[in-house]
Amino acid sequence: MSLAVCAGVLAAGQARGRATASTPSQSAIPRQDGHPDLEGFWTNDTFTPLERPAKFRDKEFFTHDEAVAFVKEQNDRVLGQSKDNIHYDDAIWQTENYGKFENLRTSLVVEPRNGLLPPLTPEGQRRLPQQRATQRGLSFDSAQTRSLGERCITWGNVGPPMLPPTYYANLQILQVSDQLIIRHELLDALRIIHMDGRSHPAPSLRWLAGHSVGKWEGDVLVVDTTNFTERTNFRGSPQTSRQDVFATERVHVTERFTPLDRDTLRYQFTVDDPDTWTTPWSGEMMIRRMEGPLYEYACHEGNYGMPNILRGARVAERAGTSR
Numbered sequence: 001m002s003l004a005v006c007a008g009v010l011a012a013g014q015a016r017g018r019a020t021a022s023t024p025s026q027s028a029i030p031r032q033d034g035h036p037d038l039e040g041f042w043t044n045d046t047f048t049p050l051e052r053p054a055k056f057r058d059k060e061f062f063t064h065d066e067a068v069a070f071v072k073e074q075n076d077r078v079l080g081q082s083k084d085n086i087h088y089d090d091a092i093w094q095t096e097n098y099g100k101f102e103n104l105r106t107s108l109v110v111e112p113r114n115g116l117l118p119p120l121t122p123e124g125q126r127r128l129p130q131q132r133a134t135q136r137g138l139s140f141d142s143a144q145t146r147s148l149g150e151r152c153i154t155w156g157n158v159g160p161p162m163l164p165p166t167y168y169a170n171l172q173i174l175q176v177s178d179q180l181i182i183r184h185e186l187l188d189a190l191r192i193i194h195m196d197g198r199s200h201p202a203p204s205l206r207w208l209a210g211h212s213v214g215k216w217e218g219d220v221l222v223v224d225t226t227n228f229t230e231r232t233n234f235r236g237s238p239q240t241s242r243q244d245v246f247a248t249e250r251v252h253v254t255e256r257f258t259p260l261d262r263d264t265l266r267y268q269f270t271v272d273d274p275d276t277w278t279t280p281w282s283g284e285m286m287i288r289r290m291e292g293p294l295y296e297y298a299c300h301e302g303n304y305g306m307p308n309i310l311r312g313a314r315v316a317e318r319a320g321t322s323r
Contacts (some may be wrong), residue, residue, distance in 0.1 A: 027262040035216050036259045038173045038180070041292035044162060044267065045169035046285060047074040047100055052107035052115025059106055060115065067102035075100055098290055108163070111270075111282040118277040123248075127276075131246045140313030143306055148208075148231065150306060152299035156232075158182075158189045158209050160225050160253040161269035161283060172294055180214060180221070185294045193223055200226050206249065208232060221257040248275040263289040 030037040047070065052060075062070060107115035120128065139145045148154050157165045168186035175181075178196040183189070193212040200211050211227040232247050251273035258266040265287040272280040 029259045029262055032175060033177055036219050037175060039175045041172050041290050042287050043098060043170045043290045044164040044287045046103060046164055047071055048103045048105060048108055050108045050163060051117060056106040061104045062106060067104050071100055071102045108283040108285050109281060110284050118279045118281050121276060121278055124276040140310060154208055155186055157186050158184050158191050160255055161271060168297060170294055186297055187299055188297050219259060223255040225253045247273045250275050
């Protein structure tokens with residue numbers, strides 16, 4: 001993203017004053033056609049890391065006081081930075097008006113109980129060097145050989161599972177009788193969940209975010225997703241120095257959206273790919289209601305990064321050096 005676009009996004013964030021999520025209320029859950037009505041604007045932002053940091057290795061849960069202290073420490077780090085010398089990701093968080101609430105869990109991963117992703121299978125380990133090269137771009141020959149993030153196609157946050165990014169962690173849910181649509185702010189991506197009882201299509205049809213079908217089990221929305229591509233990206237964790245991991249076409253994701261009240265959803269998920277991880281793994285987090293609207297994530301507009309990457313490679317080639 002260019003500096004000009006970043007400045008525009010920051011100005012919009014400061015002006016809109018949009019988010020008002022607070023501690024979970026006990027207000028009645030709205031309903032549509034007899035089921036919970038999930039429509040509205042939500043955020044899944046959190047300070048809780050995907051995997052448990054090493055300093056909390058033996059601590060699955062915080063005490064309440066520890067959780068409050070952890071959130072304060074992270075808030076002080078972000079909010080205390082000068083806007084004259086700050087990464088724009090953190091500056092964006094400074095403009096959001098909703099609170100960053102404590103989580104008694106020390107990681108989003110709840111299974112395995114150690115809070116870490118399972119070990120890679122031998123096949124997953126074999127693929128890892130190629131996947132790391134793909135994340136940084138296979139070559140500097142053309143835009144098509146760069147990573148999906150650099151090409152403004154996907155950052156992997158859409159999921160499933162919907163793992164929160166460190167910024168732009170907001171989304172909108174649109175709900176009708178036969179479809180539920182999740183629109184993410186980051187890259188303005190749309191995800192369609194089919195609620196009409198259809199089955200998954202033939203394995204030859206594949207999507208980066210997979211093919212999702214949902215059903216209601218009481219007041220719980222259960223979503224089953226298959227038909228991913230081989231480039232589906234599941235984020236790693238900087239706390240454990242892991243690289244992002246791409247699953248295979250065999251990955252299967254199950255999600256559960258449970259309304260706790262009008263303003264709070266419990267989001268649970270399980271990821272199963274026997275060609276990538278030695279066991280399935282599961283996670284859990286809260287999604288909180290906020291005020292909209294969402295604004296365009298203008299990744300392409302004024303994006304000088306891609307042409308500069310390729311132009312720099314051509315300059316290096318003419319100089320007889322390599323990158």
